Structure formats: structure tokens, C-alpha cells
Amino acid sequence: MPSTSSVPKFLPGLAAAAGAVVLCLALHALLPAVPVLTAAVVLGLLTGNLPGTAPLVAGSWRPGLALAAKKFLRLGLVLLGLKVSLVDIAGLGWLAVVLIIALVGFSFAVTYLICRAFRLPGQEPVLIAAGFSICGVSAIGAVSAARQIRQEQTAVPVAMVTMFGTLAIGLLPLLSSALGLSPEVFGFLAGAAVHDVGQVVATAQTAGTAALALAVVVKLVRVLMLAPVSALAGLHHRRTAGTEGKMPPLIPLFVAGFLAAVLLRTTGILPEPFLEVAATLQDLLFAAALFGLGASVNVRSLVRAGGPAAAASLVSWVIILAASLLLAVLLVPAG
Numbered sequence: 001m002p003s004t005s006s007v008p009k010f011l012p013g014l015a016a017a018a019g020a021v022v023l024c025l026a027l028h029a030l031l032p033a034v035p036v037l038t039a040a041v042v043l044g045l046l047t048g049n050l051p052g053t054a055p056l057v058a059g060s061w062r063p064g065l066a067l068a069a070k071k072f073l074r075l076g077l078v079l080l081g082l083k084v085s086l087v088d089i090a091g092l093g094w095l096a097v098v099l100i101i102a103l104v105g106f107s108f109a110v111t112y113l114i115c116r117a118f119r120l121p122g123q124e125p126v127l128i129a130a131g132f133s134i135c136g137v138s139a140i141g142a143v144s145a146a147r148q149i150r151q152e153q154t155a156v157p158v159a160m161v162t163m164f165g166t167l168a169i170g171l172l173p174l175l176s177s178a179l180g181l182s183p184e185v186f187g188f189l190a191g192a193a194v195h196d197v198g199q200v201v202a203t204a205q206t207a208g209t210a211a212l213a214l215a216v217v218v219k220l221v222r223v224l225m226l227a228p229v230s231a232l233a234g235l236h237h238r239r240t241a242g243t244e245g246k247m248p249p250l251i252p253l254f255v256a257g258f259l260a261a262v263l264l265r266t267t268g269i270l271p272e273p274f275l276e277v278a279a280t281l282q283d284l285l286f287a288a289a290l291f292g293l294g295a296s297v298n299v300r301s302l303v304r305a306g307g308p309a310a311a312a313s314l315v316s317w318v319i320i321l322a323a324s325l326l327l328a329v330l331l332v333p334a335g
Contacts, residue, residue, distance in 0.1 A: 013064020044294020069292030081261025107133035136195030146234035187211030191218025
């Protein structure tokens with residue numbers, strides 16, 4: 001975190017991020033179908049590229065927005081662990097848990113290979129694979145830290161998981177209606193196929209409380225894979241990057257904090273009001289971080305570079321959706 005003497009330079013950007021979060025919350029209150037995190041990314045993109053605000057983003061706001069994009073995202077990831085109870089996950093049964101973990105591995109591998117086939121540059125394949133298979137922007141942040149990937153290289157992956165996660169909110173209920181899926185099957189599908197936790201909630205709640213409850217638990221199995229995948233990504237980076245320069249820790253501190261939060265939640269000692277406050281704070285931190293990330297993106301560069309990424313992501317998304325639907329139909333008893 002910044003030293004006391006350097007705090008003033010961060011204030012303009014942090015104030016801008018706070019104002020953006022308020023606007024996103026207000027928009028979500030008026031239009032509940034618009035997720036706060038999606039609104040934060042879009043508002044960041046607009047702020048960073050419109051003539052009136054772009055100079056501010058590149059000037060006095062830049063230190064604070066960079067701080068929000070990096071540190072707030074990591075703090076939010078720690079708090080995300082407070083949503084994961086191993087007791088709830090165990091309630092799915094060992095077979096379901098094993099198959100969901102296998103689906104995560106399948107989704108990661110398929111997405112990575114498809115992105116490589118489309119010749120996406122640099123670290124985009126591994127970041128998009130992490131975002132699509134685990135938990136969206138959160139996974140991108142964790143893997144990018146473990147592999148020492150610069151923030152600007154996360155722009156396209158963040159855009160892809162945001163775009164397709166938002167599409168899922170509108171399209172999956174239509175698919176469910178067309179196929180005549182039960183609420184439970186639809187909930188499993190949403191938890192297994194949609195990227196961010198907030199997007200899962202927005203998608204599954206359209207089918208009622210039974211769908212939402214199952215979707216959240218299935219999603220949390222995927223979220224739990226954040227720690228081992230980040231560790232493996234860090235280990236691979238250590239082996240391929242050589243010994244020059246400072247290597248990041250095998251497990252970043254915030255990932256260790258995430259695991260500690262999972263264990264703490266599993267004990268059951270935390271009161272519900274505390275968990276509700278932590279969940280709200282996590283949403284606020286993520287919204288500020290995504291506004292900062294969005295503001296750092298040059299839209300013209302994103303449009304030029306995003307075509308192949310969008311095509312690869314679409315193919316991957318369809319395959320993951322089909323595999324998730326198959327698993328949901330096989331595992332969820334007929335209503």
C-alpha cells in the first residue's frame with residue numbers, strides 16, 4: 001500500500017473510482033438486470049476514452065485508478081473466500097464435486113487450446129482460460145499476479161469475460177425456456193458455465209430460489225479452484241521465466257488470504273451480519289477495481305486486437321455451455 005507521504009497523489013483517482021461505483025449502484029437500482037460489475041467496466045471504458053475525461057485518466061487520476069485496479073481487486077479476492085464454505089460444497093456429494101472440478105480443468109484446457117489456435121498473443125490464452133473456467137475477472141487478477149503479467153495485458157481477457165458473462169444473463173434463461181429445463185438443472189448450468197459470481201446470481205435468480213441456491217454452490221466449487229490454478233500458473237512461470245529478476249511467491253499473499261477466508265467461513269463462527277457486510281465490501285472493491293481496469297483500456301486498440309479474441313471466446317463459450325448442460329442433466333435428478 002502507498003506510504004503516508006504519497007497518499008495525496010492517489011486521492012483524485014480514488015475519488016473518481018468512488019464516484020463511479022456510486023453511479024453503477026444507482027444504475028443497478030434502476031435497472032436490476034444490469035450487473036454492477038459490468039456497469040463498472042463499461043463506465044471505465046467510457047471514462048478512459050471520451051475526450052472530456054481521458055486527459056484526467058491519463059493525468060491526475062492515473063495513480064489512484066492504478067491502485068484501485070490492482071490492490072482493490074486483490075482485497076476483494078480475499079473477501080471472496082468468505083463466500084466459500086467447504087460444508088456447503090460437500091453437500092453436493094463427492095461425485096458432483098469431482099465432476100465439477102473436472103469440468104473446470106476441461107474448460108481451461110479447451111479455452112487455452114482454442115485461443116492458441118486463433119493465435120492470440122502473449123498471455124491472453126492463459127488469462128482467458130482462467131477467466132472462463134474459474135471465476136471471471138477474479139481469476140484473471142489472480143493468475144496475472146502469479147505470472148507477473150502487466151495490467152495492460154489483461155484488458156482483452158477482462159473484456160471477453162465481461163462480454164460473454166453479460167450475454168449469459170440474457171441468453172441462458174431463453175435457452176432454459178426453449179429446452180424446458182427444471183429450475184434445478186438451470187441453476188446447475190448457470191453455476192457451471194457463467195463466469196463471475198455476480199453474473200451467476202443475476203442469471204440463476206431468473207428461475208427462482210431453488211435455481212439460485214444450487215447455482216451459487218456449484219459456482220463456489222469453481223471459485224475454490226482459484227488457489228490451485230494460481231499456484232500452478234506461478235509454478236509454470238517460475239520454470240519458464242528462468243532465474244533472472246525477482247520471482248513472485250508461488251502462492252501470492254492474497255491467494256493465501258483467500259484460502260484463510262475459506263477456512264474461516266467453513267468453521268461457521270462468523271455471524272451472518274458480518275458476512276453480509278463483507279460481501280457488500282467485496283462488491284464495492286471489485287466495482288472500483290473494474291472501473292480502474294476499464295479506464296486503462298484504449299478502446300481503439302481493443303477493437304483492433306479484440307476480433308480474434310472474441311471469435312475464440314465464442315467458440316470456447318459454446319463448448320463450455322454444452323459440456324455444462326450435459327453435466328447438469330446427468331447429475332441433477334429429474335423434477
